[in-house]
Amino acid sequence: MTVEPLWEVFVRSRRGLSHTHVGSLHAPDATMALRNARDVYTRRQEGVSIWVVPATDITASSPDEKDEFFDPAADKVYRHPTFYDVPEGVDHL
Amino acid sequence: MSHLSYARAMDSFQATIDADSRIEPRDAMPDGYRKTLIRQIAQHAHSEIIGMQPEGNWISRAPSLRRKAILMAKVQDEAGHGLYLYAAAETLGVDRADLLDMLHTGRQKYSSIFNYPTLTWADIGAIGWLVDGAAIVNQVPLCRCSYGPYARAMVRVCKEESFHQRQGFEILHTLSTGTPGQQAMAQDALDRWWWPSLMMFGPPDASSTHSEQSMAWGIKRHSNDELRQRFVDMTVPQADVLGLRVPDDGLVYDEVTGHYSFTQPDFTELYEVVKGNGPCNEKRLATRVKAHEDGAWVREAAAAYAAKQMERAA
Amino acid sequence: MSDLFTYALRLGDDALIAAQRMAEWIAAAPQLEEDVALGNIGLDQLGQARSLLQYAGSMDGRTEDDLAYFREEREFLNVQLCELPNGDFAHAMARLLYFASYQHLLYDELRASADETLSGVAGKAVKEVAYHVDHATQWVLRLGDGTSESHRRMQAALDELWPYTAELFESDDLVRRLPVAVDPAGLRDEWERRVLAVIDESTCSRPEASYQHRGGRSGQHTEHMGFLLAELQHVARSHPGATW
Numbered sequence: 001m002t003v004e005p006l007w008e009v010f011v012r013s014r015r016g017l018s019h020t021h022v023g024s025l026h027a028p029d030a031t032m033a034l035r036n037a038r039d040v041y042t043r044r045q046e047g048v049s050i051w052v053v054p055a056t057d058i059t060a061s062s063p064d065e066k067d068e069f070f071d072p073a074a075d076k077v078y079r080h081p082t083f084y085d086v087p088e089g090v091d092h093l
Numbered sequence: 094m095s096h097l098s099y100a101r102a103m104d105s106f107q108a109t110i111d112a113d114s115r116i117e118p119r120d121a122m123p124d125g126y127r128k129t130l131i132r133q134i135a136q137h138a139h140s141e142i143i144g145m146q147p148e149g150n151w152i153s154r155a156p157s158l159r160r161k162a163i164l165m166a167k168v169q170d171e172a173g174h175g176l177y178l179y180a181a182a183e184t185l186g187v188d189r190a191d192l193l194d195m196l197h198t199g200r201q202k203y204s205s206i207f208n209y210p211t212l213t214w215a216d217i218g219a220i221g222w223l224v225d226g227a228a229i230v231n232q233v234p235l236c237r238c239s240y241g242p243y244a245r246a247m248v249r250v251c252k253e254e255s256f257h258q259r260q261g262f263e264i265l266h267t268l269s270t271g272t273p274g275q276q277a278m279a280q281d282a283l284d285r286w287w288w289p290s291l292m293m294f295g296p297p298d299a300s301s302t303h304s305e306q307s308m309a310w311g312i313k314r315h316s317n318d319e320l321r322q323r324f325v326d327m328t329v330p331q332a333d334v335l336g337l338r339v340p341d342d343g344l345v346y347d348e349v350t351g352h353y354s355f356t357q358p359d360f361t362e363l364y365e366v367v368k369g370n371g372p373c374n375e376k377r378l379a380t381r382v383k384a385h386e387d388g389a390w391v392r393e394a395a396a397a398y399a400a401k402q403m404e405r406a407a
Numbered sequence: 408m409s410d411l412f413t414y415a416l417r418l419g420d421d422a423l424i425a426a427q428r429m430a431e432w433i434a435a436a437p438q439l440e441e442d443v444a445l446g447n448i449g450l451d452q453l454g455q456a457r458s459l460l461q462y463a464g465s466m467d468g469r470t471e472d473d474l475a476y477f478r479e480e481r482e483f484l485n486v487q488l489c490e491l492p493n494g495d496f497a498h499a500m501a502r503l504l505y506f507a508s509y510q511h512l513l514y515d516e517l518r519a520s521a522d523e524t525l526s527g528v529a530g531k532a533v534k535e536v537a538y539h540v541d542h543a544t545q546w547v548l549r550l551g552d553g554t555s556e557s558h559r560r561m562q563a564a565l566d567e568l569w570p571y572t573a574e575l576f577e578s579d580d581l582v583r584r585l586p587v588a589v590d591p592a593g594l595r596d597e598w599e600r601r602v603l604a605v606i607d608e609s610t611c612s613r614p615e616a617s618y619q620h621r622g623g624r625s626g627q628h629t630e631h632m633g634f635l636l637a638e639l640q641h642v643a644r645s646h647p648g649a650t651w
Binding site: 268 | 425427430431432433435436437438440441442443446447449450453454456457460471472475476495496548549550552553554556559560594638639641643644646648649650651
């Protein structure tokens, strides 16, 4: 049985926005993957640009490591503008 | 994974479910959760692609070019929906080719509604109005399913399907205000599709095998009987607008509860059709298997070509 | 019947009958992605057919449905290539390569027509059929240069349909005297250049034909056409005067 590679599909919905993951599909090669993505994921004018990436080429963070990956960012509140007091009457800051 | 870290992962799974957050593909999850999802998503995907057949049956005969275009777009959507759903199932570590193989060998099921034949043009209206109507009642809660990829696929499916039910209602409305022949066709379609549509919500809660655990896992949000009631309450007034008679002598509106009481469908028929004893079971599966087998040489050719191109590039 | 009416019917009937055959592939394609792709192509063709039949109908008070459902076989003016029954997937892609490549050249030129409706339809359709050509090309390459079985099937399909391509480029008094029309005879060389380039790259051999099928433009069809129309028309004809 022929197993066709899986491709992840990213679509830019309109100019000015970044590509967003919309789903996946099967195709024998990149050329067909791009065309299939056009037919499957942009039938209703959902996009102006498409990326396809072999699913096996994606390196993902592991959910097992999510504590050490993402928790240390939690206490760095000074990275957010709402951390700072601004005296009343000061605009454009 | 050690016992301790497994226990911790399961706690984290349960905490995610309890917080009504979403489980994502690489999260640890109980084996039963994974299996239940694979079974349900695959069955859902199979239903979409088998469901192309009863309607595809009428594309070549659609009585106006406008209707032909709408029907083509609808059947095409169903292929797309099958595809989104297979993709969601694949995030759980199964391959679409294996799922298709399970369908083709009868080891996984699809919705029994598609084992009924489409005999007249009005059936296309009835499928859109009743079958897609019932599907929407079933599917809208799935947009909040605890498994992220399934929920996201369902958001897309529900958005695209919003025209499916309307076009079905429009077909029947045109027929029921048309010639006597067209009116009779519309009533006949409702008479045949009403009961199978009620069966789409599955067996009564008292005898539903998978329901309780699925509710606890946030895969299912409402019981079969709740959804069936919702469908009847929604549909009966629409039948009145169409001037068609719902074929249930026991149908009564209860002023106090605000719900219709109605006759339950014959669930022995549902069990029989699920077992394979419906009017179109064999035909639907044979057609599907034939398309797959007829396409084998094409898929092999595409793979061979891709391999040659890689070799040439290397 | 005016020349313009007849001309719009020719183009519209080509698209309508091609769409009817293409739609038969939905739920029968080699993979799900292809079901969706062929659905898109069929919908494009049907859309072109509707625009052209509406235009033709506007000239003598008929609707697109009057023209699609209530004409007799001898009144249909499509080329025979479009009406032949579906074969295997190679057959579908060979037909699409031949037909869409022709349509692409035709619409491209028709964009400059002085007839605003025709140029408008062509302007929209030329983009659609460019995609059809690409789709067919991709598959002809893959099937021709895939496995030995796919090569054999692709070659057989290219050979079988080639004798039906001459009709696409048939010139007659009507296209020569109708200033807003494109004389398809002028498209032949470029069509051959493009189609043969794809066939060469696919490793198939160039088809040769001694017999050329003709007659569609004057309403003479193959034996398959009657069955196609029976299916297409029977519901509408069973309920005369009904709306749908």
